[in-house]
Amino acid sequence: MKRILLTCFMLMAMMVSISAWAQDRTVTGRVTGADDGLPLPQVTVLLKGTTTGTPTDADGNYRLAVPQSGGILVFRYLGYVTQEIDVQNQSIINVQLAPDAQSLGEVVVTGYGVEKKRDITGAISQVRADEIENLPMQSFDRAVQGRIAGVQIQASSGQPGGSLNLRIRGINSLANNTPLYIVDGVQVLSGGVAGQASNNALAGLNPEDIATIEVLKDAAAAAIYGAQAANGVVVITTKRGKQNTTDFAVSFQGGFVEPIGLYDMMNAQQFAEIKEVAYVNAGLPASSAWARFGNPNDASTLNNFDWADAMFHTGSLYSANARLSGGSEKTQFYLSAGQELQESFIIASSWERQSMRLNVQHQATDKLTVTANLGVSRQNQFGSIANGNFVNGPFQAAFTSQPNSPAIDPETGAYNPYPVQAPGSHLFGYNILEGVNLERRENFVGQVQSSLSLQYKISPAFTVNVLGGLDWADTKAINERPALIPVFAATGGQVFEDYRTSLNWNTNATLNFNKSYGDHNVSAILGTEFFRSNFNRHTVTVRGFSNQSLRLLSQATNYFGSPVGTKTYFTRAGVFMRGNYNYKSKYYFNATVRRDGSSRFGAQNRVGTFYSFGASWRPIEEDFMSSQNIFNDLKLRVSYGVLGNSNGIGNFQAVPSFSSAAQYQGTQGQVLNLANDQITWERSEQYNIGLDYAILENRISGSLDFFRNDTGDQLFNTPLPIESSFGGIISNVGTVRSEGIELEVQSTNIDAGDFKWQSNFNITFQNNEVLELPGGVETLGPGNLTVGQPVSFNWGVNYAGINPANGREMYYLANGDLTYGNLGVNDGYVTGSPIADYFGGLNNSFTYKNLTLDVFIQFQGGNEVRNGDLFNLDEFGNNQNNQRVRNLQYWRNPGDVTTIGRPFQGGVQRGFGAEFPGVNGTRQFSDGTYARIKNIGLTYNLPSDFVSRIGLSNVSVFVQAINLVTWTKYDGVDPEVTARNNDVGGSNFAVFPVGKQYTGGISINF
């Protein structure tokens, strides 16, 4: 080390002496990035035409001798556009370098710090603001869908403001795969926070306020988050003001939304036909069918009503955003306000958000900088019942309701009883149009995301950062079921209110070190962090209102059911350390270690150590590469680490305890919570080998990564003997492997003056496999987790189609024999997996003069989806539900070869001994592969001379469509919103599909 220091000293001495000979006068200044205002170290400052030059220091400062006559200074930095400045008679020249979008030189936010992308050894993907600007997407996770390699994002509901599943590098955990979300240093809530509709805490953050989104994918990148890092980390940085500028911009857009590909249902005449056949086949008189469903041959008995037409409509949406940002040398601010309203394509479903953000940064002294970020939002949502075979869910009942039973009496305009001919005989007598219109299902979500941080520069090499962050969500959900809806009449009207408060805070302190010793660049960070998450919930149900316009709790006559009162919390604390070293920007090494504890972990295992190592090599800097002119950059990366995931443990799950539960005759019940005081984090061993490249003068660039995550100590609810009275106990057992290949390519295909065509492509191939199960067994039973299979797969019995002899459905038994039923779970087999084999996105951007066309396609494939709707809608007219039109191709005569069986009222081919398949037939499974034009947008920037003549700096107008075209073989409404997408469990009945949106708007910069 001494020798390095000595060399450094000598080099500096030499430079000083060289400049001494030519010395005339000195120019000083500071080089910062135009994108983020951060200082740029190691920028080459060169006097043009000479060998005189100097690098900038860690703060971006330089000092260079120039001749009296001045000259031209060249500022060169990899990844930034080279700038030349005529010195003339200036002595201070501050320079802002603009990033070169085509290169690898961007700044990347890593855990607790910022690094140049060039210097990163981890796998980090970045999405910048301009990629998601003006997309009417409610939340950033929806906006980046398909845009990041290795990150699979799927809507779990088409509900406006609804939740999404974001999975980084596949499914690592049987318990929970939610990544960690950090917004401006604050760990924030994700997922649903209120109960009356699918909702998304992340939608409280206006995507227009986001500057960058970084996804930390591998161990080297994420290990600094220790026990929470195994599912990856999403780091979001909001926009800041820039020095010495003022930017005022407004944007507005409006449009409409329509449903996509709804089921083609029978009309009254068609339904009457199949019902008549079903009755007659079952030995019942046709007249009974006519009485209920009308006579197909007598139009006067048919009274057609299109339920789907009444339930689905064209919804409208608009958004308005305004922002003001700027500042002085010392103080910068960013202020924004947004208003957004989106209706759904289903009636009585909408989402509204108001958001405000104020980010302020102030340099109090030379050494101290204070930053405050404050985001406040309110969401208001009207929700639909979805994701279940619910008679009061519109995505079930809009299709199953009988077409011969009009929802409304055309004479009076009043709602009819359902079904008109025999009220109560179908769907619990629930008139879905009436129910959805009269019921109120509303969420209010108020959120504050805020942080305050101090940055103190102890010396050029040392900086201390202290941050305190707060993430607060206060929600109220209301469900009103007025007595006007017949099914609720006996309640006298019912109101349910649900109040939840989530309050998370975290504080961290870091000591950062950054210094170059000649060709040796060293940086390190040492820090500590505390986090606490509190959650409270209270609910109450009341019934009996003397007047149905009264809705307050105090106006009801009685309470109903038990109120819910929840008060819980968990804590985490950790210390961490990371060191980075590089030699000549050629060889990089980094090591991270974090020691993390959580109150969720069992007393025996409360604290754990997580770590990673990474190395990279940039051969582009080697001499042997200097003569080639294909590669502009080339970097090889490897990393290995051990990370944790503790999301799968409940707050006090490791504490043996007793809870209250249910009363009998006035005595409150009590139950034992069986606990394992050894449970702790899932241990994920993550390997990554990657390559970053830029070729052909940066025309093509991107990265290629191979990853493998072996996650052991799975938090698995290990089944116990049922006779113990406990279903299972959480323990750390089993191993899951998620591995894959990620490819990202950015290219400029054509750059011919006025016309430019750029592409962005990413694809991820993934494989998921259970490596080890509790107790070392090969399988947990038929249809259950099995070694060698993915964590999620479909288990079904092989459907053999319709017997041409008699029109009955047939299945294959495990031994290959045909049967009409009597199937057990052992007759099933793995038919496929809901986990996609590959997914990705392709964006093409065409620019001609001021006109830009973006076409973004998102795709996934190789997954198999089970569609529960087929149970209801393809039952050959056997029951009460309306049927898809294709059921008219039913079996009629012996010898008919058809896919639709013989209609038979009641469904069960009566006769003693008839039995049902115990598991799902493959008839309900179909290929979930799809590609979708997620976004197509046309933007026109008004000519700048015209714009400046009217006193503006930029005006663009745009039109766009979301989800315009979908290609798929899926036998259902929407291949994107399917149950058990990724690891999502739950019902595959009546999902809320996404819609097709069309908007147009204008964006003005003053």
Place this chain on the structure above:
Amino acid sequence: MKKVFSIYILIAFLGFTACEDLEFLEPKPEDRLTREIALGDLNGVAGHVARGYHRLHSNFGWYGQNFMLNGDALADNVDLLNNTGRYVGQLVNAARTTYNIYGAAYQIINDENIALEVLPELASEDPARAQLLEGQAKFARALAYFDLARVYGYEPGQEVGGFNLAVAITPGAVLGTSNIEEWPRNTNVEVYTQIKSDLQDAINLLPAEGAASSSPYLPSRTAAKAFLARVNLYEGSYATAAQLAEEVMAETGATLTTAANHLASWATAQHPEAIFSLNISSLDWGTVTGVNSSLATITNTNDPSRGLNSAQGVLRASVELLASFEAGDIRRDLWVNPTGPDLWEGRKWNGELGGFREHIPIMRYSEILLIAAEGRARSGNDAAGLAHVNMLRANRGLTASTATGGALTTLILDERRKEFVLEGQRWFDLKRLGLAIPKAAAQGGVALPYTDFRVLANIPDGALSNNTLLTQNPGY
């Protein structure tokens, strides 16, 4: 440089060691109790006892609904009214579509076992209360084992192919993982012995009717005795069954309904015949529990006038049941046909407490009367048996019978069919006697032989896969 490293190492060391015993990471739940507090007094014990009773009705696979109706659907008493997918399998005796109370029963058993485990050390706090709780715990445990035994095993003496396994008797409370092991199925005789021992204890421990509470919603000494009578009937100890039943009739305050008030009795909150009944409070249900899962929603169609809005109306009387009523039988009038000429709905479960809710009688006076009748008739005392059955007939609008011998026992079985329809007894009455299960013509009309494997329910797959000592019932 060295100094820098030294500082880092020092800070790192301090930080890492400080983390180890951080008070901040100690979980301090406010929403639950430690064992010391939870099981530190009789209130905690009472909580476990109560939890078991709540489970008996909150589980809709059990007395909340299925158990009360399966016995009719699996046999010949009912037919489908509206096809909502429910009871369709039971009506045709589809394999595996039968009773499933396995998990819930063992939960109740452990609720009560926890109470029984800690009671001895807490008894000094209030010996009378401890005695009451012990009696209640044993009563509930006996009920759980009895239902397990009759669902999953043959009654003693009625085994098919010598298969005599019932269910596993767990030895004690599971209070931690160390108490958990795999237990094999015990024989039916062993389980019956356990049930009778619990009930005998309950008889000794529980207060007389009215002493602790004037309601039948918690068991009294008389209720325990009534239950023991039922158990004796099932195992064929007819004389004992009759003896116990007659004692109950003498002791109980419950009264036999008459032809005049029988119909109305089903719409009263507390059934006058109830010796033991499950109480459902408005606190116990969710907002759609009634319309989704209650007894009344299955057996009634939409009837806003009685608060049964959108009732599902799944089951109606079978043609055969209706044909079995003699002229004048008041119980025939429990069946009405508001939605169509053949659509006969029962009016036993009326949800009279509002929103489909009602208390559920589990043991009624008329059952005791018929146990006494059958017990006497099958133990050689036809005269006493006939007297008992005629007492019921007189109160149901029927003339006295003079049957004896086989005709008398057949008459008693027929009376049970008509008296307890929609109370889940029919299937078990046929099964305990080793009789074939008749089926309605609408279900094909071919009887299920007693030797058919479906007479026993299947042990759930989940139980088998987690307890290697269990054996599945034959035929599954």
